[in-house]
Amino acid sequence: GQQVMQIPQYQHVQEGEDFTTYCNSSTTLSNIQWYKQRPGGHPVFLIQLVKSGEVKKQKRLTFQFGEAKKNSSLHITATQTTDVGTYFCAGPNGATNKLIFGTGTLLAVQP
Amino acid sequence: IAGITQAPTSQILAAGRRMTLRCTQDMRHNAMYWYRQDLGLGLRLIHYSNTAGTTGKGEVPDGYSVSRANTDDFPLTLASAVPSQTSVYFCASRKTAGGTEAFFGQGTRLTVV
Numbered sequence: 001g002q003q004v005m006q007i008p009q010y011q012h013v014q015e016g017e018d019f020t021t022y023c024n025s026s027t028t029l030s031n032i033q034w035y036k037q038r039p040g041g042h043p044v045f046l047i048q049l050v051k052s053g054e055v056k057k058q059k060r061l062t063f064q065f066g067e068a069k070k071n072s073s074l075h076i077t078a079t080q081t082t083d084v085g086t087y088f089c090a091g092p093n094g095a096t097n098k099l100i101f102g103t104g105t106l107l108a109v110q111p
Numbered sequence: 112i113a114g115i116t117q118a119p120t121s122q123i124l125a126a127g128r129r130m131t132l133r134c135t136q137d138m139r140h141n142a143m144y145w146y147r148q149d150l151g152l153g154l155r156l157i158h159y160s161n162t163a164g165t166t167g168k169g170e171v172p173d174g175y176s177v178s179r180a181n182t183d184d185f186p187l188t189l190a191s192a193v194p195s196q197t198s199v200y201f202c203a204s205r206k207t208a209g210g211t212e213a214f215f216g217q218g219t220r221l222t223v224v
Contacts, residue, residue, distance in 0.1 A: 001170065009151065035211065042201060043154065047210035088154060090213070096159075096167055097208035099144060103153035 002027045002093050004026040006102040014110050021105035023089035030092060032065055032072045038085045038106075079109045114138070116118050117202050117216035118210030119171060124223050132187045132219050142208045144183040145169075148218075154201065160185055161208040172201040192223045 003026040013019055023032065031050045035043040049058055049065035051070065056063045062075045074087055089102040115136040124130050134143065145157040146169075156169030160179040174196060176188045186205075189196055202216040 001145060006153075030209070035213075042215040042218055043203075043213075044215070048212065053196075076216035090154075091139070092209050097142070098156055098159045098167060098169060099142075099213055100156060100170070101146070103151075 002091075002100055004089060004100050004102040005088060006105050009103065010106045010108070012041075012108040013079050014108065015077050015081060019079050019083070019107055021074050021087050021089075021107075023072040023074075023102050025070045025091055027094065028069050030069075030094065032069075033055060033099075034063055034072075034074055035088045035101075036047045036085050037088065041085075043088060076107075079107070081109050082111055083107060083111050084106055093101060115202060115204055115214050117200075117219050119219060120217065121220040122222070124189075124221060126193055126223055127191050127200075129138045130192055130194040130221070132189075132200055132202075132221070134185045134187070134216060135183050136185075136204045136214075137183060138204065138206070138214065139182060140204035140206050140214075141180065141182070142205045144203045144213065145175070145185070145187045146201045146203065147171065148201060149198050157187065157200075192221075194223045197221060197223045 034046040037043045054065040060077045062072045071109045086104045086106045088104045118133045141162045147153040148175045158177040160166045161183045200219045203213040205211045205213040
């Protein structure tokens with residue numbers, strides 16, 4: 001079945017450093033979504049990418065969808081303590097549209 | 112306030128007991144999902160429903176059942192709980208089955224002893 005993997009599983013950075021998480025799907029995706037889950041909270045939608053090679057920015061966050069629509073990345077410039085949490089990518093299973101989540105990357109930011 | 116509500120917030124359950132986790136949304140979303148979250152394994156899909164009256168199996172459906180009698184409610188039932196079902200359970204919904212953002216409930220922390 002469809003698998004969505006993320007690396008790294010965990011990243012610890014000093015405040016001000018950059019951070020990147022990578023998402024790889026075993027199948028081509030029609031779109032990809034990114035979510036953030038704060039410690040003790042629930043996942044919250046950040047953004048959706050649809051087009052091959054698409055790049056979107058939200059302040060210090062840059063999201064990219066690969067040309068083959070099988071991978072994606074989230075880059076955070078100059079991390080802040082408010083960026084702490086787990087970042088998930090998610091994509092629809094083509095046949096059924098069920099939403100499959102990646103394994104997540106836990107980001108810790110040391111002040 | 113419109114949203115998605117889960118109940119209970121947490122529960123300790125004896126192994127072998129039956130348990131239903133409740134999920135209700137008032138956004139008139141067609142698609143609903145149940146996920147379990149375990150450390151290091153991310154969010155794994157248990158069951159889903161693309162529209163009222165239909166359900167489907169996710170990645171880890173064994174030991175769980177769901178029903179979708181109407182648009183608003185999507186209960187998840189553990190027929191005979193086992194310790195490996197100890198997890199945090201999230202219900203989610205989205206307007207349509209494809210291509211829209213998902214909204215999550217606050218989660219249910221279930222411990223099976």
